[in-house]
Amino acid sequence: MDGKIVNLKSKLEIYKAMTAGANFADCPVRDVMRGINGKWSPLLVMALAEKPYRFGELRRLVPDISQRMLTQTLLELQRDGYVHRKVFPTKPPSVEYSLTDLGRSMFHPLYQLVQWAELNHEAVRDARTAFDAQA
Amino acid sequence: MDGKIVNLKSKLEIYKAMTAGANFADCPVRDVMRGINGKWSPLLVMALAEKPYRFGELRRLVPDISQRMLTQTLLELQRDGYVHRKVFPTKPPSVEYSLTDLGRSMFHPLYQLVQWAELNHEAVRDARTAFDAQA
DNA sequence: CGGAATCCTTGTAGATACTG
DNA sequence: CAGTATCTACAAGGATTCCG
Numbered sequence: 001m002d003g004k005i006v007n008l009k010s011k012l013e014i015y016k017a018m019t020a021g022a023n024f025a026d027c028p029v030r031d032v033m034r035g036i037n038g039k040w041s042p043l044l045v046m047a048l049a050e051k052p053y054r055f056g057e058l059r060r061l062v063p064d065i066s067q068r069m070l071t072q073t074l075l076e077l078q079r080d081g082y083v084h085r086k087v088f089p090t091k092p093p094s095v096e097y098s099l100t101d102l103g104r105s106m107f108h109p110l111y112q113l114v115q116w117a118e119l120n121h122e123a124v125r126d127a128r129t130a131f132d133a134q135a
Numbered sequence: 136m137d138g139k140i141v142n143l144k145s146k147l148e149i150y151k152a153m154t155a156g157a158n159f160a161d162c163p164v165r166d167v168m169r170g171i172n173g174k175w176s177p178l179l180v181m182a183l184a185e186k187p188y189r190f191g192e193l194r195r196l197v198p199d200i201s202q203r204m205l206t207q208t209l210l211e212l213q214r215d216g217y218v219h220r221k222v223f224p225t226k227p228p229s230v231e232y233s234l235t236d237l238g239r240s241m242f243h244p245l246y247q248l249v250q251w252a253e254l255n256h257e258a259v260r261d262a263r264t265a266f267d268a269q270a
Numbered sequence: 271c272g273g274a275a276t277c278c279t280t281g282t283a284g285a286t287a288c289t290g
Numbered sequence: 291c292a293g294t295a296t297c298t299a300c301a302a303g304g305a306t307t308c309c310g
Contacts, residue, residue: 019196023199122163
């Protein structure tokens with residue numbers, strides 16, 4: 001029954017894929033989702049989808065990220081294969097970050113989700129207000 | 136600047152929407168994303184998209200969630216308007232959780248992202264292996 | 271059955287200072 | 291400029307116990 005991974009698929013099947021493995025690390029889908037779901041990862045992917053940026057440019061672009069979190073998140077994105085890091089041996093050195101092919105392919109579904117958030121944030125805010133009012 | 140929400144949009148525009156506001160809580164898009172991005176939220180939304188479930192059923196369905204996290208995550212999903220909670224006054228009482236219209240509309244882009252993860256988890260795993268090997 | 275309350279451990283993230 | 295190192299604070303999350 002598990003010979004070939006066919007193209008997707010029913011809600012039940014995609015849900016089963018998310019519960020594969022006994023725990024979180026054993027489930028490939030949740031493992032990948034975890035890398036995408038970080039606090040800063042989506043934001044940086046969206047930024048780099050527009051065009052490549054240097055470290056300092058990214059810092060200025062994202063107003064409230066610390067340099068520690070920027071370094072760390074970019075490293076995780078590199079490790080997962082979404083981001084390419086290119087060093088220019090100038091002085092002082094500059095480093096340019098850009099999306100890989102894998103990163104660009106991941107951008108599309110992420111974009112859909114961000115777009116949904118943009119279109120529905122008022123509905124969510126209203127739901128929260130209503131919930132808090134009667135609680 | 137905040138009069139009308141236009142329909143989307145370029146990469147640059149959607150990215151700008153993610154950096155609106157001076158910090159995280161002030162940005163509506165990131166605020167909504169944060170609610171979707173929880174460790175267990177996507178999994179529960181995917182499960183409830185298939186059909187409504189009772190509390191105990193969800194516990195058994197998600198093998199490695201604690202009851203604390205299940206309670207807490209379901210509460211957050213209710214508060215954001217994604218999930219409806221229906222109490223049946225039987226004895227002992229039973230509680231059924233289901234997606235709201237808002238939850239169902241959010242499911243679609245989420246589904247796209249999970250589907251991407253399902254199709255590309257091997258590429259991500261390979262990227263990690265390669266990165267760790269040369270590091 | 272479906273939680274709430276408590277305790278305790280771990281992870282996440284900020285501030286600051288220093289380096290090639 | 292683009293990081294690294296350390297130290298600290300707080301939030302996320304697990305285990306256990308109790309309740310209507």
